[in-house]
Amino acid sequence: MKPPLLDILTPSSLAEALSLLSEHGDEARPLAGGQSLVPLLNFRMSRPAILIDLNQIADLAYIKDAGDYIAIGAMTRERSIEDSDLVRKEAPLLQEATTQIAHLPIRNRGTIGGSLANADPAAEYPAVVLALECELVVQSVRGERRIKAAAFFEDVLTTALEPDELLTEIIVPKAPSGSSSAFVEIARRHGDFALAGIAAQITFANSAPTDVRLAVCGAGTTASRLTAAEEIIQRDGVGPEAIKAASEAAASAVDPMSDLHASADYRRRLTGVMIGQAVEKAAQRAGVIS
Amino acid sequence: MKAPRKVSLTVNGEALSGEASPRMLFADFLRDVLGKTGTHVGCEHGVCGACTVIVDDVAVRSCLMFAVQAEGADVKTVEGLADGEELHPLQKLFSEHRALQCGYCTPGMLMTAIDLVASNNALSEQDIKVGMSAALCRCTGYDGIVKAVTAYAEQVHGKPIKRESDNG
Numbered sequence: 001m002k003p004p005l006l007d008i009l010t011p012s013s014l015a016e017a018l019s020l021l022s023e024h025g026d027e028a029r030p031l032a033g034g035q036s037l038v039p040l041l042n043f044r045m046s047r048p049a050i051l052i053d054l055n056q057i058a059d060l061a062y063i064k065d066a067g068d069y070i071a072i073g074a075m076t077r078e079r080s081i082e083d084s085d086l087v088r089k090e091a092p093l094l095q096e097a098t099t100q101i102a103h104l105p106i107r108n109r110g111t112i113g114g115s116l117a118n119a120d121p122a123a124e125y126p127a128v129v130l131a132l133e134c135e136l137v138v139q140s141v142r143g144e145r146r147i148k149a150a151a152f153f154e155d156v157l158t159t160a161l162e163p164d165e166l167l168t169e170i171i172v173p174k175a176p177s178g179s180s181s182a183f184v185e186i187a188r189r190h191g192d193f194a195l196a197g198i199a200a201q202i203t204f205a206n207s208a209p210t211d212v213r214l215a216v217c218g219a220g221t222t223a224s225r226l227t228a229a230e231e232i233i234q235r236d237g238v239g240p241e242a243i244k245a246a247s248e249a250a251a252s253a254v255d256p257m258s259d260l261h262a263s264a265d266y267r268r269r270l271t272g273v274m275i276g277q278a279v280e281k282a283a284q285r286a287g288v289i290s
Numbered sequence: 291m292k293a294p295r296k297v298s299l300t301v302n303g304e305a306l307s308g309e310a311s312p313r314m315l316f317a318d319f320l321r322d323v324l325g326k327t328g329t330h331v332g333c334e335h336g337v338c339g340a341c342t343v344i345v346d347d348v349a350v351r352s353c354l355m356f357a358v359q360a361e362g363a364d365v366k367t368v369e370g371l372a373d374g375e376e377l378h379p380l381q382k383l384f385s386e387h388r389a390l391q392c393g394y395c396t397p398g399m400l401m402t403a404i405d406l407v408a409s410n411n412a413l414s415e416q417d418i419k420v421g422m423s424a425a426l427c428r429c430t431g432y433d434g435i436v437k438a439v440t441a442y443a444e445q446v447h448g449k450p451i452k453r454e455s456d457n458g
């Protein structure tokens with residue numbers, strides 16, 4: 001189908017975009033890469049009167065080294081993140097997850113800000129920003145606030161963003177030395193949304209895990225941290241027994257939905273299996289197990 | 291203001307312009323306003339890849355872009371591949387490897403493959419399979435498509451790619 005009747009406004013600066021958004025309120029939606037929003041418009045599942053196109057705001061697309069962290073502009077394309085040497089070096093989890101999003105032509109347009117603001121329960125980026133404990137910078141004409149990733153995702157396709165706010169920057173702490181990561185997921189075909197996926201970020205000291213972060217996507221209304229599984233790995237290490245116990249803890253912690261792609265039971269099982277694979281892969285990459 | 295606007299852009303090296311109302315998808319603009327019907331439309335939600343064209347050097351779904359967003363863009367469509375009667379090397383390989391039957395998916399397959407091969411000079415056959423799964427073909431079973439794109443990647447990057455069938 002075709003999009004509903006609408007108008008497109010094309011601000012060339014962030015300030016202009018924020019004032020348009022505040023002026024038009026609920027009538028308007030920001031348009032980033034359009035890779036989630038335009039399908040919804042074509043299906044008439046979303047009917048905003050006005051789209052505020054962010055694609056001409058050049059200073060919202062960047063990847064910057066800011067010392068302890070990387071700052072990524074909301075309009076940075078998924079392809080640029082995938083290709084960034086800085087991201088590969090300092091936040092390898094983010095790079096690995098990006099390669100598992102959709103396909104190249106989608107990643108050429110899709111943005112990190114659009115994916116996070118969209119908050120699809122099966123999307124990779126929400127799990128990554130939870131595991132990396134990122135902060136999300138949000139702006140409106142009323143000012144700026146920083147939201148911790150843990151407080152950003154509220155429900156299916158629902159975030160802490162107010163209607164007049166734009167996500168402008170993602171603050172990605174650099175992975176500490178001695179840390180290792182893995183992003184693993186199962187999808188029916190490469191490029192489909194994950195049935196379940198795990199982002200694992202683990203710091204090791206003398207082969208023992210000292211900081212374990214495990215986040216899941218696809219197995220609930222939002223991505224979430226799996227704290228019970230994290231505690232088991234942190235306490236008992238990355239041997240087969242501990243991994244098995246963590247997998248079981250993860251499977252019983254999630255509350256997935258059944259849909260036409262997979263049943264809730266299957267997603268729960270997958271969550272456990274993916275925990276095992278992600279922890280093993282991260283530990284292998286750290287050289288802690290072979 | 292929902293009135294049509296003038297959109298000026300370059301398509302296959304030619305400066306063109308046309309009128310588009312804000313809601314018009316770029317795929318429809320190419321086909322219905324500019325008459326470039328080589329670009330096909332399948333699903334209109336980004337899944338099938340039939341509408342894939344190259345905008346400012348990268349492959350994008352033209353069904354997920356608005357025409358007004360293409361103002362000033364440099365666009366390549368399937369019509370721009372051949373040089374007169376002389377087919378583009380990738381088109382020749384599609385023909386040689388029988389990479390099409392009905393041809394509906396082919397324009398999108400070609401544009402997808404060109405960006406995929408340009409994006410990476412060390413593609414494996416598996417990368418090509420994954421990359422070409424970005425577009426759906428209901429006829430060929432992909433065997434010919436993967437062979438054609440693998441041969442094309444070898445031509446472009448000047449080094450052989452190991453095939454799974456090489457394992458014996």
Ligand SMILES: Cc1cc2nc3c(=O)[nH]c(=O)nc-3n(C[C@H](O)[C@H](O)[C@H](O)COP(=O)(O)OP(=O)(O)OC[C@H]3O[C@@H](n4cnc5c(N)ncnc54)[C@H](O)[C@@H]3O)c2cc1C
Binds near residue numbers: 115120
């Ligand atoms: C075939 C296909 C397969 C896909 N597979 C995957 C997949 O496997 N994994 C995955 O994660 N994604 C997948 N996607 C979605 C893709 O990653 C999207 O690009 C992404 O989810 C949304 O990013 P966008 O920039 O296109 O945002 P848009 O579609 O432009 O916007 C999405 C939503 O966010 C809002 N928004 C956008 N930017 C901002 C901002 N800066 N501030 C506030 N609100 C904003 C918009 O108003 C809209 O509601 C797929 C898409 C397609 C078409």
Ligand code: FES
Binds near residue numbers: 332338339341354
């Ligand atoms: S018509 Fe655009 S992807 Fe199917």
Ligand code: FES
Binds near residue numbers: 389390396429
């Ligand atoms: S050749 Fe018919 S769909 Fe691909």
